[in-house]
Amino acid sequence: MQSKKFILQESDIPEAWYNVIADMPEKPLPMINPETRQPLSVDDLSALFSKEASSQELNTTDRFIEIPDEVREMYKIYRPTPLVRASGLEKALDTRAHIYFKNESVSPVGSHKLNSAIPQAYYCKKEGVTNITTETGAGQWGAALSLAAKHFGLNLAVYMVKVSYNQKPYRRSIMQTYGAEVIASPSMSTRAGRKIITENPNYQGSLGTAISEAVELARSTPGCKYVLGSVLNHVALHQTVIGLEAEKQMEMAGEYPDIVIGCFGGGSNFSGISFPFMRHNFSGSRHTRFIAAEPESCPKLTRGKFRYDFGDEAGYTPMIPMFTLGHDFAPANIHAGGLRYHGAGSVVSQLIRNQLMEAADIPQLETFAAATLFAQTEGIIPAPESSHAIAAAIREARRANEEGSAPVILFNLSGHGLIDMTAYDSYIAGDLVNHQISDEQIDRDTADLQGI
Amino acid sequence: MQSKKFILQESDIPEAWYNVIADMPEKPLPMINPETRQPLSVDDLSALFSKEASSQELNTTDRFIEIPDEVREMYKIYRPTPLVRASGLEKALDTRAHIYFKNESVSPVGSHKLNSAIPQAYYCKKEGVTNITTETGAGQWGAALSLAAKHFGLNLAVYMVKVSYNQKPYRRSIMQTYGAEVIASPSMSTRAGRKIITENPNYQGSLGTAISEAVELARSTPGCKYVLGSVLNHVALHQTVIGLEAEKQMEMAGEYPDIVIGCFGGGSNFSGISFPFMRHNFSGSRHTRFIAAEPESCPKLTRGKFRYDFGDEAGYTPMIPMFTLGHDFAPANIHAGGLRYHGAGSVVSQLIRNQLMEAADIPQLETFAAATLFAQTEGIIPAPESSHAIAAAIREARRANEEGSAPVILFNLSGHGLIDMTAYDSYIAGDLVNHQISDEQIDRDTADLQGI
Numbered sequence: 073m074q075s076k077k078f079i080l081q082e083s084d085i086p087e088a089w090y091n092v093i094a095d096m097p098e099k100p101l102p103m104i105n106p107e108t109r110q111p112l113s114v115d116d117l118s119a120l121f122s123k124e125a126s127s128q129e130l131n132t133t134d135r136f137i138e139i140p141d142e143v144r145e146m147y148k149i150y151r152p153t154p155l156v157r158a159s160g161l162e163k164a165l166d167t168r169a170h171i172y173f174k175n176e177s178v179s180p181v182g183s184h185k186l187n188s189a190i191p192q193a194y195y196c197k198k199e200g201v202t203n204i205t206t207e208t209g210a211g212q213w214g215a216a217l218s219l220a221a222k223h224f225g226l227n228l229a230v231y232m233v234k235v236s237y238n239q240k241p242y243r244r245s246i247m248q249t250y251g252a253e254v255i256a257s258p259s260m261s262t263r264a265g266r267k268i269i270t271e272n273p274n275y276q277g278s279l280g281t282a283i284s285e286a287v288e289l290a291r292s293t294p295g296c297k298y299v300l301g302s303v304l305n306h307v308a309l310h311q312t313v314i315g316l317e318a319e320k321q322m323e324m325a326g327e328y329p330d331i332v333i334g335c336f337g338g339g340s341n342f343s344g345i346s347f348p349f350m351r352h353n354f355s356g357s358r359h360t361r362f363i364a365a366e367p368e369s370c371p372k373l374t375r376g377k378f379r380y381d382f383g384d385e386a387g388y389t390p391m392i393p394m395f396t397l398g399h400d401f402a403p404a405n406i407h408a409g410g411l412r413y414h415g416a417g418s419v420v421s422q423l424i425r426n427q428l429m430e431a432a433d434i435p436q437l438e439t440f441a442a443a444t445l446f447a448q449t450e451g452i453i454p455a456p457e458s459s460h461a462i463a464a465a466i467r468e469a470r471r472a473n474e475e476g477s478a479p480v481i482l483f484n485l486s487g488h489g490l491i492d493m494t495a496y497d498s499y500i501a502g503d504l505v506n507h508q509i510s511d512e513q514i515d516r517d518t519a520d521l522q523g524i
Numbered sequence: 525m526q527s528k529k530f531i532l533q534e535s536d537i538p539e540a541w542y543n544v545i546a547d548m549p550e551k552p553l554p555m556i557n558p559e560t561r562q563p564l565s566v567d568d569l570s571a572l573f574s575k576e577a578s579s580q581e582l583n584t585t586d587r588f589i590e591i592p593d594e595v596r597e598m599y600k601i602y603r604p605t606p607l608v609r610a611s612g613l614e615k616a617l618d619t620r621a622h623i624y625f626k627n628e629s630v631s632p633v634g635s636h637k638l639n640s641a642i643p644q645a646y647y648c649k650k651e652g653v654t655n656i657t658t659e660t661g662a663g664q665w666g667a668a669l670s671l672a673a674k675h676f677g678l679n680l681a682v683y684m685v686k687v688s689y690n691q692k693p694y695r696r697s698i699m700q701t702y703g704a705e706v707i708a709s710p711s712m713s714t715r716a717g718r719k720i721i722t723e724n725p726n727y728q729g730s731l732g733t734a735i736s737e738a739v740e741l742a743r744s745t746p747g748c749k750y751v752l753g754s755v756l757n758h759v760a761l762h763q764t765v766i767g768l769e770a771e772k773q774m775e776m777a778g779e780y781p782d783i784v785i786g787c788f789g790g791g792s793n794f795s796g797i798s799f800p801f802m803r804h805n806f807s808g809s810r811h812t813r814f815i816a817a818e819p820e821s822c823p824k825l826t827r828g829k830f831r832y833d834f835g836d837e838a839g840y841t842p843m844i845p846m847f848t849l850g851h852d853f854a855p856a857n858i859h860a861g862g863l864r865y866h867g868a869g870s871v872v873s874q875l876i877r878n879q880l881m882e883a884a885d886i887p888q889l890e891t892f893a894a895a896t897l898f899a900q901t902e903g904i905i906p907a908p909e910s911s912h913a914i915a916a917a918i919r920e921a922r923r924a925n926e927e928g929s930a931p932v933i934l935f936n937l938s939g940h941g942l943i944d945m946t947a948y949d950s951y952i953a954g955d956l957v958n959h960q961i962s963d964e965q966i967d968r969d970t971a972d973l974q975g976i
Contacts, residue, residue: 075534076534076597077600079531079532079534081530148528149902181903188713222900223903242942242943246945249945250953251900430939448674452632453701488632493701493943494694496701516903
């Protein structure tokens with residue numbers, strides 16, 4: 073019988089993360105301190121983040137950064153994760169393409185987010201921090217950080233985007249079961265939240281607003297640090313365990329991917345699966361295509377502008393050189409809450425500029441059709457976010473069928489959708505729609521941003 | 525670093541199931557055809573079940589029964605499952621006991637139930653069946669059979685116990701996403717359902733009633749067979765892949781269990797983890813204790829009567845020699861929907877009679893305290909059903925602490941609780957209570973049953 077899964081042992085958990093910046097042919101532009109207008113320093117960052125995360129954030133030289141033993145020990149709860157040959161999906165598509173997925177949904181919180189939650193909580197603990205804050209969209213990041221915070225004995229407050237707080241109440245319960253405090257965002261507990269509620273009482277929130285609230289609480293609370301689940305370099309760094317494991321597993325399968333796909337919100341899971349493979353493109357030994365799959369309703373990579381912009385709605389964060397729809401862009405209430413973010417990190421933005429990767433924007437209905445086919449053929453009900461990657465993989469397999477080619481496609485199944493069943497209910501009932509945005513809206517929302 | 529998980533490869537998936545009856549020192553009493561009052565024949569059974577399942581049901585001689593290739597192929601979606609050293613839980617309990625759990629929650633439907641859903645659907649398909657029916661309590665079995673039915677191209681109707689249908693709407697959505705039809709039970713679609721609704725319009729259902737409805741639909745539909753998720757011998761047989769894998773994994777860990785624990789509804793997961801280890805007790809080479817953990821509110825093993833009783837509420841099934849609370853026992857609306865069943869199968873009942881295993885009954889609040897501690901220390905939010913096994917393991921570890929001993933404890937984590945977060949919400953809010961039943965109720969509900 074053919075192998076379905078490629079399974080590693082605990083000793084195969086990587087001992088170091090891969091820092092893609094060290095290998096990039098053209099480095100990303102620096103992030104800017106909006107007060108001094110100077111490139112961001114480790115000191116600037118460590119006012120908000122742990123010192124170690126701050127130092128990793130600005131590390132442009134070390135190709136590999138060691139994973140602490142305490143982090144690898146907690147990784148063992150769910151890592152290594154399986155690489156799976158999607159033979160059922162291939163059969164349904166009647167394709168000669170070989171489709172593989174890295175199954176990050178096996179983590180106890182249901183997604184890849186623990187990969188960065190664990191080291192970030194660990195560094196905070198090690199540096200004497202007692203309280204941390206964060207934001208969460210669909211709740212995947214918040215659930216992961218809740219578990220990591222409990223493990224390392226930290227108190228945690230999570231600002232959860234209101235639309236997801238209401239759509240996905242089970243994720244709130246999961247965070248509470250792990251012992252975290254959860255607040256729907258925008259909330260009255262911060263200046264940033266009060267301002268937006270006053271202006272727009274029915275606003276259902278966005279990741280940008282939730283970040284503002286979490287940052288504000290961290291800044292105003294002694295002994296408290298802020299922790300971020302995506303966008304920044306150190307988060308992408310931690311997620312490279314995904315791709316480093318997948319590289320070994322593709323070797324077990326005797327193949328190498330022609331195409332690597334991840335869904336794209338802030339970039340953490342896309343970066344995690346892609347960067348380790350990308351280094352072989354940089355060295356010229358491989359010519360893999362890398363595709364970031366984003367929602368049609370939040371198309372920063374395919375239709376956004378390259379600008380210096382804030383990472384949050386209120387403008388508390390550093391200015392990041394990014395493809396953006398504008399930091400006050402209000403995304404449609406799609407069910408892929410983790411992808412409702414206005415911008416991309418500086419590294420991915422630079423890679424797009426240098427045509428070292430691609431992006432595809434996918435309508436909501438196409439993602440749920442792909443998700444349902446995947447569930448019925450591979451058994452796993454995927455998260456609405458991850459379904460963007462599945463839809464992109466299906467597009468590539470269908471294109472290969474038309475062209476008569478047989479590429480090796482690898483995508484990251486970043487999470488399962490068991491907490492997202494209301495979304496599937498809506499899809500089954502025919503209540504879901506696509507959401508387009510106009511060029512005019514993008515022009516308007518990015519008009520005030522500083523060009524580069 | 526110490527190993528946390530013990531991981532097998534796909535080639536380690538067992539090639540045969542273990543049939544405990546062949547090795548039992550005293551065989552179970554026969555099931556009885558209520559019409560003829562004679563021991564049940566394969567022909568009697570195959571009017572309702574697939575021929576192969578019927579033949580396995582009455583097989584008392586073959587110690588091992590081969591697993592078809594098609595079944596092993598689909599097992600690869602999630603098997604082998606990990607064996608995990610619960611080091612976080614051990615630390616929290618400050619115990620010298622070594623606690624291991626077999627993690628069946630990694631299956632895409634979140635529980636061990638696929639282990640039998642796959643072969644049962646496969647046999648139906650192979651024998652030309654087009655439609656199947658079943659019942660489900662919490663929805664774990666229904667979700668599993670929905671996926672297996674889709675895989676083998678069968679139509680499926682699932683009767684879901686009403687209390688769970690309302691408590692766990694996501695499980696209904698999961699079944700629908702896999703393509704199954706789901707009906708809340710009791711329903712107006714069957715005579716059995718109509719009768720009970722007429723007598724008791726607010727009845728929230730039980731597994732016994734749902735079985736009656738599914739059996740009635742199967743009998744009245746040409747080309748349709750009925751498929752059961754627990755209680756019967758062939759279901760327990762299929763579940764022995766759990767214990768057979770765990771045996772190899774305990775060997776990898778260099779240990780052998782002194783105590784093996786499973787939660788107990790109809791017996792499928794308890795039997796699955798226990799029977800393969802039990803054969804070494806039969807041969808005298810080992811002296812492991814086996815503990816079935818049942819709810820205090822549904823205590824058939826600890827307080828039920830040994831009688832010939834029906835497997836369902838309406839009396840459609842064969843008469844089974846079982847420990848029972850009476851087939852019309854109405855269990856309290858606890859959140860562990862999968863354990864709300866009045867009786868035990870004939871094999872487990874015989875093993876209890878022969879003191880070859882034990883049972884423990886656990887109050888609801890103790891199970892949620894155990895579940896929360898487990899979630900915070902091991903990361904996985906357990907199903908309310910599985911939490912009974914965790915609570916029993918914690919009891920044993922605490923007893924060992926008092927005695928100064930250090931036993932090796934193995935329990936089966938039969939499923940995760942991500943679809944059961946309303947239960948956790950109630951627990952966090954302090955709304956959950958314990959449910960006791962009186963001796964008088966048990967005497968009354970079993971008074972009419974035939975003694976043995």
